[in-house]
Amino acid sequence: MRIFKTKKELQDYLETARINKQKIALIPTMGALHAGHISLLDYAKPLSEITVCSIFVNPTQFNDPKDLEKYPRPLEQDIALLEVAKCDVLFLPSVEEMYPDPDEQWHINLAGLDEIWEGEMRPGHFQGVTQVVYKLFSLVQPDIACFGQKDFQQVMVIEHMIKVKQLPITIALCPIIRDEHGLALSSRNMRLSEKGKHQALALFRTLQFIKNNFTSKPLHEIQILATEQLEASDGIALEYLAICETTTLQEANTIDANKKYVALVTARVEDVRLIDNMILN
Structure with a gap:
């Protein structure tokens, strides 16, 4: 598995894949990986030649600083899991790499999807999600992006963003993975x-x-x-x-x-x- 920490390194590597017309799948994550994340990778493999997993705890989607602070970050364990799962590329950027301008502004019309349910409970959350996912889409230019059904509203928001931005990306909605008792893995x-x-x-x-x-x-x-x-x-x-x-x-x-x-x-x-x-x- 190749690990890249900068956008330039990742883009340089993927450029060869694009020249060779290899299909690229993206699995965006915030780390603390479990079997649910690995199932996204397994789903992507038959549909692509290169799988790219990103681990980035995105600060702009947390409206509660304490929640951001508490978010688990077991990086060594995550890397080991991805290696066992035979992920091709791990993108591991810093906050400064993803947001070189700390005052960057972003807003997209989400047709009210960001004002109900999770959007209402976590104001600004989906603007932050679309901000970072659009950055990842622009960087990786995947043919397919895999997301878990557990974050159902998030997937609908990203689908809407793809339509608004007219991106040539297929979204795969992958089933929820549960433990033996039925608890959704998270x-x-x-x-x-x-x-x-x-x-x-x-x-x-x-x-x-x-x-x-x-x-x-x-x-x-x-x-x-x-x-x-x-x-x-x-x-x-x-x-x-x-x-x-x-x-x-x-x-x-x-x-x-x-x-x-x-x-x-x-x-x-x-x-x-x-x-x-x-x-x-």
């Missing part, structure tokens, strides 16, 4: 105790309840029952639970057979903020 899970991990399973159970009842009960009734179920669960501090149409993420009141729907949930367990979702049809 870098934040390492901050949970064993008891906290057990309590967090209430999110998965509630999503399963919604999916199992999606076509048999009215949506407003499912929403009420699912919310009550979560609020009664030990150790769960619910932030939001919603059943939405997938592309706009507007809350659904009825089911249209021609549309797809997703259940979104965010809650705190032991003051660790967890997100999860499930595609319903």
Whole structure:
């Protein structure tokens, strides 16, 4: 695996691949890698000749400085995981490398996707996400970029940015990887105790309840029952639970057979903020 820390080194290396018309896949991460991240790499390999994984804890997408400070950074472990997974290239830039101008301004019209759910709870978050992802897209110029379904709203935001910027990149939405009990794998899970991990399973159970009842009960009734179920669960501090149409993420009141729907949930367990979702049809 080749490791590059500067944009110039990475661009020089990838230029040869482009001349040889090799397909490039990008897997952007913030590190603290787990089996979910490796599944993105495995998904990308048959679709590309070169896999590029980036590890960069992007400061512009954190609206809480304490959250940025607490974000885990087990770099040696991450490198070992990527080597075992046979990643071709790791891009490991500094903040100064990605943001040479500390006063850089960025804003993109996200058609309201950055004002609801995660956008409402974390103002400015998706502007920061699109800022760094656009930088990575411009730098790597991938044919395909792989993202995990766990960050469903983030993927919809990036899809929208690709349309606005007219980028020739295909987005792969890769399935959520869960542990044997159903807990969605997340870098934040390492901050949970064993008891906290057990309590967090209430999110998965509630999503399963919604999916199992999606076509048999009215949506407003499912929403009420699912919310009550979560609020009664030990150790769960619910932030939001919603059943939405997938592309706009507007809350659904009825089911249209021609549309797809997703259940979104965010809650705190032991003051660790967890997100999860499930595609319903």
